Amino acid sequence: MPSSVLPPRAETAELLGRLAGGERLQPETARRLWHEAHDADWQALAGAVRARFHCPHDCTYLIMRIINYTNVCVAQCDYCAFYKLPGEPGGYVLDREAVFAKIDDLLARGGDLAGFNGGFNPHLPLDYYCRLFASIRERYGERLEFYALTVAEFLYLADRARLSLDDAAVRLRDAGVRWVTGGGAEILTEDFRARHSRFKYRVADFFDAQRALLAAGLKTTATMVIGFDESLEERIEHLERVRQFQDETGGLASFLCWSYKPYNTVLGGSEIAAEEYLRHLALCRAYLDNIPRLRTSVLTQNERALEGLAWGADDFDLPLEDEVTELAGARIDTDLERLLQRARALGFTPRYRHVAAAAAPAN
Template structure:
């Protein structure tokens, strides 16, 4: 019979030897390791990529260019169906105004996130992104779409994923991020987002994005009704994709905000989030940058730096999570001082200079 101490000793030895842990060992850690033990193991993996006191951050804005969406995910408080009088689409000038404000606040990264709007053709996006690149050049970077939106647009335009990725690349796009993943299991998607794409299709699209020479990221949202096994399946799929492509620049996990959504629920606590962050760092041993979510955890997100994270952003807007209960603070110095009090030295990360960054070999 394996004792608790014996199992922990074996897992710790594997991590010290830079050996990969299995999903069974990750499950054991989740159920049996203390917060301090998880934190210690996560920081050991973090140290492979980053100096102990180093961390980076960005000031960014999520531009929600439309709230019209036909996906009907039951955890979303943001979307409006076509024909709803509250539906909107931002004009080019409205987008520019948001980007100008971002630059004035010292930020240089925008992320675009909207939905599956059947009234917006591919040209709307290509024209918008071309105009942004022409106006701002490399003074500002943008995450053009989430993978889920990319898939919808490709299908709507009757293009395969490779051709769609090339269209966006020609429009000046450098990044299509891993948004729209939530929990990457087929059961989860059947329960909560049946009009979204399958997990297999999601990774097919992300592979086409990487093959086109575009940058991408991994994301995850926890706190719905998912099991630990579903969380681990998501992490396993992410680790496998990174093994095969080395295309993921970072991994970001945040928590589901249940307010004003169809399924409601109770928001999970920061303690559970931090444990999951640590487990993600341990399991995703091939992703150098693990990001903690100030958007959903506010100042307490900085505690994630003690649980294996090394990067975070200071958001100035995101209607999707704000509609579901997230709050945003523009007191950047106050938030950064939390990181400093925890023993870290935050350094601004300029995403326009990040483009050629590669993931270090283990």
């Protein structure tokens, strides 16, 4: 998706000026600017929207780890290198002590956020999750925060438990869960889901689940993954749906976009260039004018992700582990100080965003 022919500067400047001044980016304009605007124009536009929420040189970060508690999954997404079908050799479920050991290691290395992400495992009932999450809350108290599930896993659990989404959300909340993430969204169009993950869920289910989580008082986020075979139209449709949902609920704390890793997957393909990822971040920032926090993905873009701070992002994870993306080709960079130094060299002042402190502001 290259940028190509440039329009007359005066016309583009006038349009960008209106957008930077608060006019909403619409699908047709986004399409046109994607193809026609200079990278510098995208950066300026994203910077103007970013400045509505954050000081220009400020940014925040977290040290976190994804805990992949099970790789057994029945969804069979063709872009996934992580899952094993039930009964297949190599399938696992982590026991509680193994989960605690990963959390202890995270805390020892200065992190305070764990994100749980696993497969749709038909042998794990909702009670398994509730007991696990309650035990984590009891053991770690306010020293740790955790993203309990992705929205995709939540949908599967509720379905397996034959509970309404509202009732399942309440069960999780009563077990001590405070956060779920919008993970498992990939590209939120029906066509994309039919092409690549037809056993996962429909787009409407995803937003129904988000509504139920918010109604139960849980916090949630939105995500996106690019670089499969999705069209520009599909990317913009995804952003439009997320923006509409945020207009309706105001409940999305942040938006994180990462890029597809194609190795060891049925789908295969090749990785998008960092330049395309950065330009897409700017599109996200300009389009999602109602979500305060835009996160750039060190997990999939490594050091190049930090350049995203100049393309509209204001926050990033420094991840210690994520088997899902690592098996598909991601390389975890654990030289955290060097990554932070890179952010500083780009002119930003990274500040640790404590999510676990009892007095931490809403995230």
